[in-house]
Amino acid sequence: MSEPDIALQLEDLVMHFGAVRAVDGVSLTIRQGQVLALVGESGSGKSTVGRCIVRLLEPTSGVVRIAGADVTHLSRRQMRQYSKNVSIVFQDPGGSLDPRMLVGDVVGEPLRLQEGRRMSRRDRAARVSEELGRVGLRPEVARRYPHELSGGQRQRVSIARALISSPTLLVADEPTSALDVSVQASVLNLLADLQHDIGFACLFITHDLSAVEYLADDVAVMYLGQLSETGSRERVFAHPAHPYTQSLLAAAPIADPPVQRARSRVLLGDDLPSALDPPSGCRFHTRCPLAFDRCATEVPALLAIGDGTASCHLVHADGTGPDVRLTQNARSPA
Numbered sequence: 113m114s115e116p117d118i119a120l121q122l123e124d125l126v127m128h129f130g131a132v133r134a135v136d137g138v139s140l141t142i143r144q145g146q147v148l149a150l151v152g153e154s155g156s157g158k159s160t161v162g163r164c165i166v167r168l169l170e171p172t173s174g175v176v177r178i179a180g181a182d183v184t185h186l187s188r189r190q191m192r193q194y195s196k197n198v199s200i201v202f203q204d205p206g207g208s209l210d211p212r213m214l215v216g217d218v219v220g221e222p223l224r225l226q227e228g229r230r231m232s233r234r235d236r237a238a239r240v241s242e243e244l245g246r247v248g249l250r251p252e253v254a255r256r257y258p259h260e261l262s263g264g265q266r267q268r269v270s271i272a273r274a275l276i277s278s279p280t281l282l283v284a285d286e287p288t289s290a291l292d293v294s295v296q297a298s299v300l301n302l303l304a305d306l307q308h309d310i311g312f313a314c315l316f317i318t319h320d321l322s323a324v325e326y327l328a329d330d331v332a333v334m335y336l337g338q339l340s341e342t343g344s345r346e347r348v349f350a351h352p353a354h355p356y357t358q359s360l361l362a363a364a365p366i367a368d369p370p371v372q373r374a375r376s377r378v379l380l381g382d383d384l385p386s387a388l389d390p391p392s393g394c395r396f397h398t399r400c401p402l403a404f405d406r407c408a409t410e411v412p413a414l415l416a417i418g419d420g421t422a423s424c425h426l427v428h429a430d431g432t433g434p435d436v437r438l439t440q441n442a443r444s445p446a
Contacts, residue, residue, distance in 0.1 A: 119313035149328035216254030264295035343420025
């Protein structure tokens with residue numbers, strides 16, 4: 113049973129595309145008002161998790177609960193009554209906005225579908241204008257087409273469309289990665305301000321660790337369809353337990369040249385294996401500089417540590433474990 117303050121609960125979520133095991137047993141909980149960052153390399157399955165949550169994909173197995181309701185196998189028509197509770201912002205605003213619709217119609221579409229004739233066109237237009245203002249756009253933008261706007265403006269339109277129905281959960285799937293660097297910060301600031309003011313829960317899907325450090329309350333790290341580590345942002349960034357998490361953090365750039373040059377780094381061997389034929393045992397063992405025989409044959413349990421979990425044979429219940437950066441077996445930069 114779900115607690116009243118839980119916005120999202122995933123229980124052993126599995127999503128296979130034929131033989132491709134994109135998501136393999138992911139369990140997550142997001143409470144009301146919380147931002148959970150789901151991070152990992154491209155191909156780790158994090159975007160697939162987001163699409164299963166909003167039912168763009170029907171999971172192979174597992175449970176998706178939104179605001180306490182099991183929506184895992186609802187039809188699209190049945191899902192409509194729960195669509196007020198969850199919205200999504202996609203990576204590419206240009207591809208997610210209908211180029212034939214005016215911005216005002218794009219933003220107001222969720223209200224039209226959910227409220228129907230119970231809301232007049234005038235009331236809907238007023239709500240659209242209010243929502244555009246909340247994301248920093250002028251009311252006259254409603255009379256323009258998406259292609260007439262900049263990338264940052266289009267993403268603001270996407271955010272307005274996602275929030276106009278006042279969802280309890282927002283899935284933000286790489287919301288800044290398709291934008292110019294110059295506008296990424298402004299969109300992140302907007303999301304942070306809106307989340308603080310409105311208090312919606314957010315699943316923030318990204319590979320940008322600086323954005324995670326700025327926006328998230330908690331972090332979940334995915335590798336090849338499975339969770340490697342979860343925990344509070346403070347704990348994960350200060351004391352990462354899993355070798356993969358340590359490697360991601362070690363590779364993230366620091367805006368301090370002397371510190372950046374002096375820090376130790378870990379280069380992972382090989383590319384991300386294929387989800388069509390994932391490695392046996394620990395899926396990270398083919399790239400892990402600390403792997404030993406047991407890693408290739410035995411799947412590590414997701415062990416409770418401190419305020420989260422980690423899945424590694426070398427991690428102990430007290431949260432202590434290996435430090436990839438200090439081990440002699442770690443690969444050093446060329």
